[in-house]
Amino acid sequence: MRGKGLLGIEPLTAEEIQKILDRARFYQPLQARTGRKLDTLRGRTIIHLFYESSTRTRTSFEIAAKRLGADTVTLSAKGSSVDKGESLLDTLNTLAAMRPDAIVMRHSASGAPHFLARYLETPILNAGDGTHEHPTQALLDALTILDHKPSLAGLRVAIIGDIAHSRVARSNLHLLTKFGASVVFCGPPPLVPRELECFSPNVTRTFRMEEAITDADVIMMLRVQFERQNPHRVPSASEYFRFYGLRLEHLRAARPDAIVMHPGPINRGREISSEVADFPRSAILNQVENGIAVRMAVLDLLLAGESAKPPERPPAS
Ligand code: ASP
Numbered sequence: 001m002r003g004k005g006l007l008g009i010e011p012l013t014a015e016e017i018q019k020i021l022d023r024a025r026f027y028q029p030l031q032a033r034t035g036r037k038l039d040t041l042r043g044r045t046i047i048h049l050f051y052e053s054s055t056r057t058r059t060s061f062e063i064a065a066k067r068l069g070a071d072t073v074t075l076s077a078k079g080s081s082v083d084k085g086e087s088l089l090d091t092l093n094t095l096a097a098m099r100p101d102a103i104v105m106r107h108s109a110s111g112a113p114h115f116l117a118r119y120l121e122t123p124i125l126n127a128g129d130g131t132h133e134h135p136t137q138a139l140l141d142a143l144t145i146l147d148h149k150p151s152l153a154g155l156r157v158a159i160i161g162d163i164a165h166s167r168v169a170r171s172n173l174h175l176l177t178k179f180g181a182s183v184v185f186c187g188p189p190p191l192v193p194r195e196l197e198c199f200s201p202n203v204t205r206t207f208r209m210e211e212a213i214t215d216a217d218v219i220m221m222l223r224v225q226f227e228r229q230n231p232h233r234v235p236s237a238s239e240y241f242r243f244y245g246l247r248l249e250h251l252r253a254a255r256p257d258a259i260v261m262h263p264g265p266i267n268r269g270r271e272i273s274s275e276v277a278d279f280p281r282s283a284i285l286n287q288v289e290n291g292i293a294v295r296m297a298v299l300d301l302l303l304a305g306e307s308a309k310p311p312e313r314p315p316a317s
Contacts (some may be wrong), residue, residue: 001118003125004136004276005011005113005117005123005125005126006124006126006127006136006298006300006302007113007114007133008122008133008171009133009135009138009171009175009178010133010140012135012178013178017139017178020063020139020294020301021139021143021146021294021297022298023296023297024057024139024225024293024296024297025143025293026266027292027293028126028143028290028293029293030067030296031293033269036067036300037066037067037069038067038068038069039068039069040068040069040203040300040304041065041069041070041101041299041300041303041304042150043273044069044071044075044101044102045071045072045099045100045101046061046065046070046071046072046073046097046101046104046299047075047095047102047103047104048073048075048103048104048105049076049091049092049095049103049105050060050076050077050105051076051077051082051105051106051107051108051112052106052107052108052227053126053292054128055265056291057106057127057128057134057136057137057291058127058279060288060291061104061125061127061136062297063256063300064204064291064293064295064296065199067112067292068151068199068300069123070101070299073100075095081094083165085140088115088116089116092116093119093120095122096101096122100122100123101123102122102123102124102125102131102299104127105124105125105126106126106129107129108130108227109130110129110130110131110167111129111130111132112130112292114261120130122185123302123303125298125299125302129167130162131165131169131225131228131230132170133171133174133262134167134170135171136291136302137167137168137263137291137299138168138171138172139175139262139297140290140295141168141172141175141220141261141287141292142175142179143290143293144261144290145157145259145261146281147158147286147290148257148259149218150177150252151179152179152180152181154181154182155176155181155182155217156182156184156216156218157176157182157183158183158216158218158219158254159183159184159187159224160185160187160212160213160219160221160222160244161186161187161191161200161222161223161224161247161271162187162208162223163185163192163196163205164191164192164193165228165229166192169222170260172220173196173199179200180249181202182202182204183203184204184205184211184212185206186205186208186211186212186238186244187244188207188243189207191224192207198293204275208252208294209246210253212256213250213253214276217254217257218249218258218259218261219246219251219254219258219260219261221246221262221271221272222262222271223262223267223270223271223280224240224267225266237270238269241269241271241273243247245269245270245271245275246260246270246272246273246276247273247275248279251276251279251281252315259281259282260272260277260282260284261282262287263286264284264287264289
């Protein structure tokens with residue numbers, strides 16, 4: 001990964017993914033301590049450039065960089081020269097001229113970071129591009145699943161909601177199938193593309209929640225992405241919840257130790273009930289916490305290098 005950036009899960013091998021997860025495991029215990037700042041990336045500068053809203057990804061990338069000792073600058077499209085008509089490539093060239101060590105970016109256009117990576121030498125980390133990929137989300141999801149299950153191989157993962165517009169669904173599809181999990185996609189017919197089933201024999205789709213959840217080890221709920229479709233064609237919250245909202249009674253069909261996940265932001269009463277979101281087997285906040293360890297791992301491997309040993313044990317509290 002060194003120097004190359006992280007554009008998606010699709011081009012990574014299972015070994016490369018495993019390396020990131022192993023490094024993230026090293027950083028996990030650090031989150032619970034005081035005195036968390038390391039100097040692995042001291043003297044490095046990371047720019048975070050967000051053209052779309054973000055709470056979890058943006059904050060945790062920034063915290064991850066800071067915990068590794070890097071200097072960070074965060075820029076959102078609002079308030080930058082994008083408002084004044086500057087092109088994406090000109091903005092990125094301008095930022096690259098300031099010699100950051102990496103640029104973390106989120107953009108509403110699928111492929112935007114890939115396009116820029118062709119022109120810039122600065123490594124780019126994709127923090128979500130349109131409906132295409134959200135690689136660090138899939139990595140933190142895998143880390144979270146592995147906090148609860150011994151391995152990804154053989155798991156049945158139900159991914160339910162607006163699959164068509166979800167970069168989280170796509171990155172998870174790549175990661176989970178590389179590790180031998182099976183994935184069942186579920187949602188209203190227009191939101192679950194038929195092509196997904198051609199991806200691998202381990203991928204199926206259904207429009208019935210009960211079928212998706214039966215024997216599931218992991219239930220991953222997704223938000224309806226209003227910003228990527230005609231909002232007038234999206235069913236009302238109550239209508240959607242009736243057919244595709246996860247409620248406690250659904251969990252009876254899943255495995256007794258099934259966990260519930262959601263990349264956030266969650267919409268209670270639309271895709272998930274409050275009882276489930278706050279349920280003891282809900283791993284939603286666990287996912288948020290793991291976001292920092294995974295992003296530390298990615299930044300560390302990218303900028304310090306694979307051969308660089310992780311620092312001695314994290315400083316004691
Ligand atoms: N936060 C995730 C993303 O940026 C999921 C979502 O927005 O629904 O793709």
